[in-house]
Amino acid sequence: LLSTPLNPLQHDYTQAMQRSGTMLLKLLNDALDLARIEAGRLELEPVAFEPRQLLEEVAQLEQGLAHARGLRFVLDAAADLPPQLLGDALRIKQVLLNLANNALKFTEQGSVTLRAQRIDGGLQFSIIDTGPGIPEASQARLFQRFEQVEGPQRRAGSGLGLAICRELVDMMGGSIELESRLAHGSTFRVRLPLAEPPAPLPTAVPSSDRCYRLLLVEDDTIVAAVIRGLLERERHAVVHVVNGLAALAELAQSSFDAVLLDLDLPGVDGFQIARLIRQREHRQQHLPIIAVTARSGNKDEAMARDAGMDGFLHKPLTGEQLSQALARVIGSTSTAPVVPQETD
Structure with missing residues (x-):
């Protein structure tokens, strides 16, 4: 519908429907993931993936939200990232998207940066924002279920996202930590042990403009x-x-x-x-x-x-x-x- 000719009012209504559907899908997925984790039925599916491509996909998805909020979204990927690693790329992307979405949601001005660098035996991802910061009293409970920081955006989520991030990172054998000061922004750091595959695998499939x-x-x-x-x-x-x-x-x-x-x-x-x-x-x-x-x-x-x-x-x-x-x-x-x- 959005790709068809619409007058401005219809376009606004259609965008609102799309945003509402996207939010509903996120709430449902959060609830399903939590239920699977509690039942011990959420299984990781490690495959070979290209970390740089994964980061670029996350950045591309976040650019639209950043632009709509008048913010800059910066991707800072170290030059020495391995060409391929073994891990559950879908769940890694889920964690990074969740953290990046939260940073954009609570940042009023400035930027959000997604940084990736090599560490011993894996990668460290950092999501750095120029937002208001998180009070120290709130930081300890932020990764608990149904907990959210007080603010005007509080109702725009389930309060499950960070809890699921922590559970997923734990399942992958990694760690997640928060560093924040009021009026100085916040930094979430995710460290994941990710091994390199024994041999290089085929690169991403090129797009095709053929008609089928x-x-x-x-x-x-x-x-x-x-x-x-x-x-x-x-x-x-x-x-x-x-x-x-x-x-x-x-x-x-x-x-x-x-x-x-x-x-x-x-x-x-x-x-x-x-x-x-x-x-x-x-x-x-x-x-x-x-x-x-x-x-x-x-x-x-x-x-x-x-x-x-x-x-x-x-x-x-x-x-x-x-x-x-x-x-x-x-x-x-x-x-x-x-x-x-x-x-x-």
């Missing part, structure tokens, strides 16, 4: 309309079906560059559909399949890979996430059309 023919398998019409709109804005051709059997029928008569497949479909689920597609492929054929799901379990991605899927995306998602996933799976696989085998 895509099959979207999604039973929720609203979700399908959103995903279709995001894809068509990038000039991709999209065929939408609401169940797995209809997807197999489309694949029997048309060729596609990739399939976007919901996992929880009526009748035959996405896992079974992916297996059927793989069973019907001839030798040398491989149709890229990307799982698109609202599931939040730790083992769902592994199950999707076992079923033959090449990518995995969580709803709600952005156009950028879709583009990156398509570039990744189509760039690394053969996109010959699937032709079902004859059956008796």
Whole structure:
């Protein structure tokens, strides 16, 4: 909607809806993360990642909020950062985004700096702001659940963010500390033990400006309309079906560059559909399949890979996430059309 022609009042309303949805999603994710931590079901998934790229992604996400508040967001990454490290990049990014968001929220003027430097056996991340500082009496309880610093922004959050940051950093074997003085700003420091992988791995997938023919398998019409709109804005051709059997029928008569497949479909689920597609492929054929799901379990991605899927995306998602996933799976696989085998 924001990418379509709107008058100023409609644009303001739409931005308010987007901000409210983003905040609601954060509150839900915080509650889910806390529940998983308490149940001992939150598992880290260490993989090789590029620390500089991760920092640039965090900075890019924070630039918009900083600009809206009239602040500068500064990325200060040491020149000697390793090209790759082993760690749960998603959870590291979650911690840094949470700390950076808090710093921007409570800073009225000046800047917020995200600094990264090597330490013995890992990295140290520092989030430094020029805000009002945090009273010493509040610092000790700030990492407790449902605790927030008093101020006009107090209601713009759950009071869970810093508690979850501490839990995640503990799970990663690191430490988090706060240094703050009234009227002199605050600095959060996160130290994480991160090993270097034994051999260099492929770099980030380059973006592609190709237009693809895509099959979207999604039973929720609203979700399908959103995903279709995001894809068509990038000039991709999209065929939408609401169940797995209809997807197999489309694949029997048309060729596609990739399939976007919901996992929880009526009748035959996405896992079974992916297996059927793989069973019907001839030798040398491989149709890229990307799982698109609202599931939040730790083992769902592994199950999707076992079923033959090449990518995995969580709803709600952005156009950028879709583009990156398509570039990744189509760039690394053969996109010959699937032709079902004859059956008796």
